Amino acid sequence: MTTHTRPVAIAGAPAPWARTARGANLLGDDGTLGITIFEEITALAQEHSAINLGQGFPDEDGPQEILDAARAAIAEGANQYAPGQGLAVLREAIAAHQERFYGLRVDPRTDVIVSTGATESIAAAILAFAGPGDEVLTFEPFYDSYGAVIGLAGATHTTAPLLAPDFQPDAAGLEAAFSDRTKIVVLNNPHNPTGSVFARPVLERIVQLAERHGAVIVTDEVYEHLTFGTRHLPIASLPGAADRTLTISSAGKTFSVTGWKVGWLSGPAELVAQVRTVKTFLTYTSGTPFQGAVALGLGLPGEFFTSIAATLRKKRDLLGEGLRAAGFDVFEAEGTFFTMVDAAPLGIGDATELARRLPSLIGVAAIPVSMFCHEEGAERTRSLLRFAFCKRFDVIEEGARRLGTLRERV
Numbered sequence: 001m002t003t004h005t006r007p008v009a010i011a012g013a014p015a016p017w018a019r020t021a022r023g024a025n026l027l028g029d030d031g032t033l034g035i036t037i038f039e040e041i042t043a044l045a046q047e048h049s050a051i052n053l054g055q056g057f058p059d060e061d062g063p064q065e066i067l068d069a070a071r072a073a074i075a076e077g078a079n080q081y082a083p084g085q086g087l088a089v090l091r092e093a094i095a096a097h098q099e100r101f102y103g104l105r106v107d108p109r110t111d112v113i114v115s116t117g118a119t120e121s122i123a124a125a126i127l128a129f130a131g132p133g134d135e136v137l138t139f140e141p142f143y144d145s146y147g148a149v150i151g152l153a154g155a156t157h158t159t160a161p162l163l164a165p166d167f168q169p170d171a172a173g174l175e176a177a178f179s180d181r182t183k184i185v186v187l188n189n190p191h192n193p194t195g196s197v198f199a200r201p202v203l204e205r206i207v208q209l210a211e212r213h214g215a216v217i218v219t220d221e222v223y224e225h226l227t228f229g230t231r232h233l234p235i236a237s238l239p240g241a242a243d244r245t246l247t248i249s250s251a252g253k254t255f256s257v258t259g260w261k262v263g264w265l266s267g268p269a270e271l272v273a274q275v276r277t278v279k280t281f282l283t284y285t286s287g288t289p290f291q292g293a294v295a296l297g298l299g300l301p302g303e304f305f306t307s308i309a310a311t312l313r314k315k316r317d318l319l320g321e322g323l324r325a326a327g328f329d330v331f332e333a334e335g336t337f338f339t340m341v342d343a344a345p346l347g348i349g350d351a352t353e354l355a356r357r358l359p360s361l362i363g364v365a366a367i368p369v370s371m372f373c374h375e376e377g378a379e380r381t382r383s384l385l386r387f388a389f390c391k392r393f394d395v396i397e398e399g400a401r402r403l404g405t406l407r408e409r410v
Contacts, residue, residue: 036144037371041355050359051399053319053387054367056192056337060392062256063300069293070260082288084280086114086264093295094264098247101224102234110269113276116286118222118250118263123149124278125218125246125265126184130155134183139169141372141381143192143220158182161377164342164384165331167194168202175209182215187235190223193372193386194340195333197230200238207241216271217245222263225254225305227335228313236267243268246275251294253337254308260290312337312389315396319389322400327407328385337390340369344383346410351385354410361409362402 038055045052061067085091091108098104106112115121122145130136132154138146140159150157160169160177178185185206189198198206210217217235224232236245250263263286265275316333323330328341343351352368359365369384370377389396 037352037355038144038367041359041365041367044356044359045365048359048363050363050365051391051395051402052365053389053391053399054355054365056388056390057252057258058256058337058390059395060256063297063304065300066255066257066293066297069296070290073289073292078289078292080288081285082114082291084113084284085276086112086286087288087291087295090114090262090264090291090295090298093298094266097298098234098266102237104234104237104242104247104266106266107269111272112264112266113272113279114286114291115263115265115279116283117252117261118220118248119145119261120279120282120286121246121248121263121265121275122146122186122218122220123152124275124282125216125248126150126155126186127153128274128278129216130183133181135179135181136184136186137177137182137215138186139188139191140374140377141193141369142186143188144372146186146188147374155183156181157374159374159377161380162191162194162196163380167191167196167331167340168199171205174202174205178209178213178215180213182210182213184216184218185210186218186220188220189235190221190227190232190335192223192336193338193367193369195331195336195338197227197232197334200233203233203235203238207235207238210244211240215244217241219245219247221247221249222253223336224249226309226312226337228309228316228333230334232335244271246271251290251297254305255294255297257290257294260287260294262287262290262294315389315391315393318393318396319387319400322396322403323387325400325404325407337388339387339389341385341387342383343385346407348410349383351381351383355385358406362406364399364402 041054091112094112095106095108126149130153134155135158136150136155137158140161160174219235236242236247246267248265252258323341327346329345331340333339348354355368366385366387369381
């Protein structure tokens with residue numbers, strides 16, 4: 001099965017990124033270029049005026065003070081290139097944030113770079129350290145851009161499965177996924193799409209295996225402040241991890257400014273320098289007027305960070321009620337914007353087909369989890385869907401009400 005709906009003829013052999021995951025299945029069996037499942041579901045949501053719980057972006061603005069700071073920066077002329085490494089004020093704020101929340105000490109002069117969202121930091125790190133003949137290990141399901149960049153690097157994408165109901169890697173599967181060709185371990189924690197938060201023993205085992213095989217750990221922590229009852233533990237803070245770990249995060253999820261695309265990477269100076277070289281030839285610099293505003297946000301009182309997680313938890317619970325009323329088996333998220341469900345109790349084995357029907361059936365959109373997997377993982381997750389709860393309360397309430405009618409319609 002392919003996900004494209006509007007084919008465009010192209011010539012030549014398939015590009016290396018064309019089949020990185022089912023969600024990034026950009027090249028059809030007939031050699032045509034198509035759209036991703038995310039674009040397809042969004043288009044269906046628009047066509048049927050459905051509530052789009054597929055895409056993981058908030059529909060409310062972030063704190064007024066950081067929005068005002070960005071406006072002021074534009075008015076004051078901060079509209080040209082920032083230094084490639086990022087404005088000093090933001091690099092200093094990132095360093096202060098890491099020490100304040102996690103006790104991690106990084107030098108803002110050498111250990112931090114600002115990027116165009118976390119996505120660019122991830123891409124630059126993979127391109128810096130992996131190439132043909134190397135393996136890059138991710139956990140499956142995996143955020144779709146990981147596979148695409150691994151393909152662009154010419155490396156081999158290997159995975160360790162995350163299995164229901166807790167979506168933690170088991171020891172045997174984790175060890176089997178490593179080899180002497182493993183150059184990078186990409187760790188997404190808290191994890192999208194499963195909503196799991198990796199337990200400390202799992203993180204410690206990842207560090208041990210990375211050390212044994214000489215691998216760099218690239219950790220995507222964009223949901224670090226959005227956990228529910230479980231405090232985020234950066235893998236870089238564990239014994240033996242700091243010298244081989246690149247920690248990545250961004251402003252988008254924490255401050256509800258996903259459109260600003262301001263992210264950052266921190267770690268040992270020698271590793272950061274190699275990533276910075278690649279980043280120079282990607283975007284060079286990022287969002288000058290937003291950088292000072294993000295620095296302000298990182299310094300907000302602790303009450304802000306606890307309140308955003310508490311509010312999001314209420315939204316998770318509200319959506320969960322509707323999902324259970326729909327007849328799904330619900331896997332309660334420990335963090336992130338997302339809840340995963342199993343459609344099997346409804347007698348539905350193909351969540352992709354259901355995702356395509358939901359917008360017209362009940363006016364709600366979701367994403368099939370198989371689109372975050374390779375073929376074997378796609379079969380394992382065939383009946384799973386991902387719903388986003390990072391929307392306004394009234395939107396979640398209406399979505400939950402509509403979901404409550406699903407059982408009688410399928």
